[in-house]
Amino acid sequence: MQLSLEHVGKTVGPSVHLYPQSLNLVPGAVTVLLGATQAGKTSLMRIMAGLDVASTGRVLVDGADVTRVPVRQRNVAMVYQQFVNYPSMTVAQNIASPMRLRGDRDTGQKVRELAARLHIEMFLDRLPAELSGGQQQRVALARALAKRAPLMLLDEPLVNLDYKLREELREELTQLFASGDSTVVYATTEPGEALLLGGYTAVMDAGELLQYGPTAEVFHAPQSIRVARAFSDPPMNLMQAEVAEGGVQLAGGAMWPLTLPSGAPRKLTLGVRAGGLRVQARTGDVSLPGRVELAEIAGSDTFVHVHTAVGELVAQLTGVHDCPLGDPITLYLNPESLFVFDAAGPLVRAPARPGKVA
């Protein structure tokens, strides 16, 4: 199913919720809408679903204009943050309801298959209220899948679950989406979730669609500082600099060697993600001495916040590291791994990707 948005905008009273934007979603694939709260993700999804009508522009399904077609007449499945199920129906009846509406008779076998795929087959005779949050959201997901709609919209479906359940369900969803039966739109605030889902990502910020493309490509070549900010967690480290002979001159004083494309603007913003900083030097590295502000330990990684002459930087180190507050620390990075932006915003240079996955 080909869903296209043409100059779709939304204003409510005096406030602009969505600036006019165009987007051709890749059919049969997952498109992640990535952005902070208030970026416009839910507004855009409601227009895609037919729950709201755009103030400007058109929505096309396989070339046909559906801008004013209400949700009931469209074939869309939706999953929300809250677990929405029919409280008086059993899990089996909940899953079967979209099939029944479609006129399917023999639903038993299909319900059991779907329930098995989402690991809720043992709860088929229970009511949703008797299940945990994670199980209830699995029921809502099974119901959405049972609809077999060509368009499936998921608005932060895992946000109310704890991180281990999120991990598990995200993995299962990725596999379910991989069948390519539906065009899937998945809204999230978390860059890490976008990367794990793969597919394509549309980065949104303050009502604007900033960039759309294959997820890894958008991540590795963000077209502007705004995209880089939205698509980095922790936020990308940014440093002010100017073009100098053979490299860049940092506002903090140091001069780093770096090949810049011809015609690069004079005032630059250099960016490096937390994972690009390390505590052991390699050949060609430059150093950034500083002081530990905090070491955040995230299980598999340690995020060290460091106060340096060029500002506060965050480094992501694999594993658990003990970095006491206030201790001196030196961070290293290879200048070739820097993102270079025009200080006004646009990307000037993205680092090469050594381990590119085909």
Next chain:
Amino acid sequence: MARIELDLAHAYKANPQRDEDYALLPLTMTFEDGGAYALLGPSGCGKTTMLNIMSGLLQPSQGTVKFDGRDVTRLSPQQRNIAQVFQFPVIYDTMTVAENLAFPLKNRKVPAREIQERVGRIAEMLEMSHQLDMRAAGLSADQKQKISLGRGLVRSDVSAVLFDEPLTVIDPHLKWQLRRKLKQIHHELKLTLIYVTHDQVEALTFADEVVVMTRGRAVQVGPAEALFERPAHTFVGHFIGSPGMNFLPAHHEAGQLQILNQSIDVSGERRLPPGPLTLGIRPEYLVLSATGKTDTLPAQVLRVQDIGTYLMVTCQLGDLNLKARMSPEAAAPQPGDTVHLQVLGDHTCFYQNEVLVK
């Protein structure tokens, strides 16, 4: 401040017979004076029950709670001199920030000069000095929660400060700043702090010692590094880290380790008990190589995900899926490739009935 000793169990129903009847299985535990502790586990693990028993909101169905050797089992939170911070702000909207912070001290008839000094110090630590005269009503949810934190920390004479998921309402981008604040405050004030959360980042970042809980049992108490490197229980291996530890069923007999249908010689290095074991290895330590050796296991590559700062490779071994985290600079295998997994190494752990073999 106090050293807290627990020797107790709790069941919400009378006459508990089986393990499942207990919210908290019989345990003995000591929280040292001035320590920063976290109780970490999924919902229903017993962490809030333990916190409520320490605060005096709940009396254990058996056993005792001692503060500095004194039995306080039947004393109220006030009598135990406990300060508490909850998920949502508990403040007086009509009072100013300063009045809110001063309230717990005024209640205890602390001299005015001392109140002013202490309120000033706490406000400075929380970076609220410029807001002292503002009414709480006009502040955002996370500012209000900062006041709650301040009210919990303002008294220097408390036995302990207990936090129940205190960062729930805080915007994700501000969370790390408050984590840093709490950590700094602990260093400066040396209060006994006990923090309940289901979030590994909060627990591992905040606490010197983390109590990992599941199904009413504390399965490991230790610093972040121990939980990551030497999980004492398979649950800890699974729950800490994203994704968690990989597990493989194995069988040991006379120096031969049987995994699936392959036998690996382990006679030289390890002293393992005979019989069924579970091998645990974290994705960070699972090494993939193109060629097989006598101590590697052949597996099929299912998926390769670009997670930005690293590659996540999912391999299939029999009917098990194992995850390996690879540097983006490494040559990435392709889905369908056969790779050889090095599952034995310094970081490999063995478990017998879910418990680490030492």
